[in-house]
Amino acid sequence: GGWGLQEKVRARQSRFDGILNGIDTTEWDPTNDPLLPAHYSVENRTGKAECKAHIQKTLGLNIDPDAPLLAFIGRLAPQKGIDVIEASMNWLMGGDGDVLTGAQVIMMGSGEHKYADFMQKTEAQYKGRVCGYVGFSSAMEHMIIAGADILLMPSRYEPCGLPQMYAQRYGTIPIVHATGGLKDSVDQYEAPAGPGLPSNGTGWKFGNCDAGGLQWGIHNALRVYKKDKPDWNAMVTRAMHKDFSWDISAQKYEEIFEWVQMDEANQRPWPFVHN
DSSP states (O other), X not given: OOTTOHHHHHHTGGGOOOOOOOBOTTTXXXXXXXTSSSOOOSSOOHHHHHHHHHHHHHTTOOOOTTSOEEEEESOBSGGXXXXXXXXXXXXXXXXXXXXXXXXXXXXXXXXXXXXXXXHHHHHHHTTTTEEEEESOOHHHHXXXXXXXXXXXXXXXXXXXXXXXXXXXXXXXXXXXXXOHHHHHHOOBOBOOSSTTOOOBOSBEEESSOSHHHHHHHHHHHHHHHHHOHHHHHHHHHHHHHOOOBHHHHHHHHHHHHHHHHHSOOSSOOOOOOOO
């Protein structure tokens, strides 16, 4: 993963800091996104339900406002974890007579043919519940993120990642592998500690990037989605309130520059001798 540099980096980890990328909050704004069939805000999310019905109809899914709609958008390669989704698909579609029952899935991406074949075959097998969109469209990305309830990002590694930020801004709850920027930008859901107390978090993070890890995240998310709607809605509100703008990232860069000026260098270069 570190191409031979990992030990060098670990040896100087006290000198490293990570800064998340920001997102274009003008392009990604559910209150006036021109690519959406309806607009909505954190205060009034009626338009999100309209976006869900629109994407279900557009992509050939059963139009069902109560069906949890999960989405994956990414390159069709092992790095993005599409094989982990493949290993979990029959489990998800098979249902459990409880929280998994009726779930729908949209997968969009391009890349390795074997994963494109998987998406198309799964759509044919579970017609009305699965869409395998081979290719990529920016307009479709906006519509999927606005219409979905949950975004899946089981990436094996991800220096930053942007879709999980777009998703939270659009009130779509991310389920991610706890790595890199995914770990840093999603707050793990925690149930209320007692009666009358609030829950915390904006999504789910799983430690093992395998079918078991992803299924743990999906099952827990769908349990809250189906059995505790007030708590789910509170989580959506928290997610939409998060600030992923470049203003926040710029402030962190400024902090780093200030720290650099305050701290004496660990290593000094060889003096340059001019002949």
